[in-house]
Amino acid sequence: MKTVTILVPAYNEEAVLGQLYDRLKIVMNGIPSYNFELLFVNDGSQDNTLSIIKSMRMRDERVSYVDLSRNFGKEIAMIAGLDHAAGDAVIIIDADLQDPPELIPEMIYYWEQGYDDVYAKRKSRTGETWLKKWTSSAYYKVLQKMTRIPIQENTGDFRLLDRRCVEALKQLREAQRYTKGMFSWIGYNKKEILFDRDPRAAGETKWNYGKLMDLAIEGITSFTTTPLRLSALFGCVISFFAFMFMIWIIVKTLLIGDPVAGYPSLMTIILFLGGIQLISLGIIGEYLGRIFNETKNRPLYFVDEYNNERALNQENHKVEKRTCVHQ
DSSP states (O other): OOEEEEEEEESSOTTTHHHHHHHHHHHHHTOTTSEEEEEEEEOSOSSSHHHHHHHHHHHOTTEEEEEESSOOOHHHHHHHHHHHOOSSEEEEOOTTSSSOGGGHHHHHHHHHTTOSEEEEEEEEETTOOHHHHHHHHHHHHHHHHHOSSOOOTTEEEEEEEEHHHHHHHHTOOOSSOOHHHHHHHTOOOEEEEEEEEOOOSSSOOSOOHHHHHHHHHHHHHHHOOHHHHHHHHHHHHHHHHHHHHHHHHHHIIIIIOOOOOOHHHHHHHHHHHHHHHHHHHHHHHHHHHHHHHHHHOOOSOOEEEETTEEOOSOTTHHHHHHHHHHO
16 A cells, blocks of 8 residues: 655644644545555644644554754755655645645545646635735746746645655755745646635744745745846946946036036935945845855754654754665
């Protein structure tokens, strides 16, 4: 029998874990032709998330967990889960139940038809403000025009990945991650299914506009250098018009005798050019900061505990052990 791992990143999700487990248990029990591993990644939760997961494991041997040493963020939690997943396929789902577990049988069906990446696309986004919907739509339109990689719009992390997709993602060890783009970057045979996204079942969202802005910047700087090119192009255009304006001032002063404008126009031009320079330096700084972080070559995460066992401070110790067992 094939094994399917259901991967659930969790950060302070004590209010919703019971509902999530109940619905996932119904789904898993309804597909007896597969073995299931329900793998939780506790991303440094400060509430009772870990103790709830441990109690689930005591009742259900299908439950596994990876407890990270601190909060590393959802993107890192997902790669930690992929490193430890034992299944022939991995289904990533959020703990908040906005993505319905009842879609899992359909995902498995298409996987058996030969698709490697079965991703769920939202038809509607219940519970989200019009501003968040509009900014999300605008962001993906901009990102799509800036990169050559087809980034899927209105899709999240809810998807089924074949083992070869998982192995491909595990090779991408960059520290600053934009997993939604990585799903597209690795390629393979993809299948889209549509669903209506539900509001959050319980608890509070961990995504504020500041974190969403950080994620948007990660997406742009991870998959395109267009901002650097645009800043260079903008500088060339401004320099051209500045040169033409300089010629105009010289000609007007020498031939017509019109005095050169003074302080107000001079300050306007200086402040405008200074702002453009700071924007360009900021764009360069974003890319330079990414280079700085990547050259440190630090491990992506540390595991504090894995299935009731204290982990060594080696990122790949358990990963290598699980990989050998799987092979």
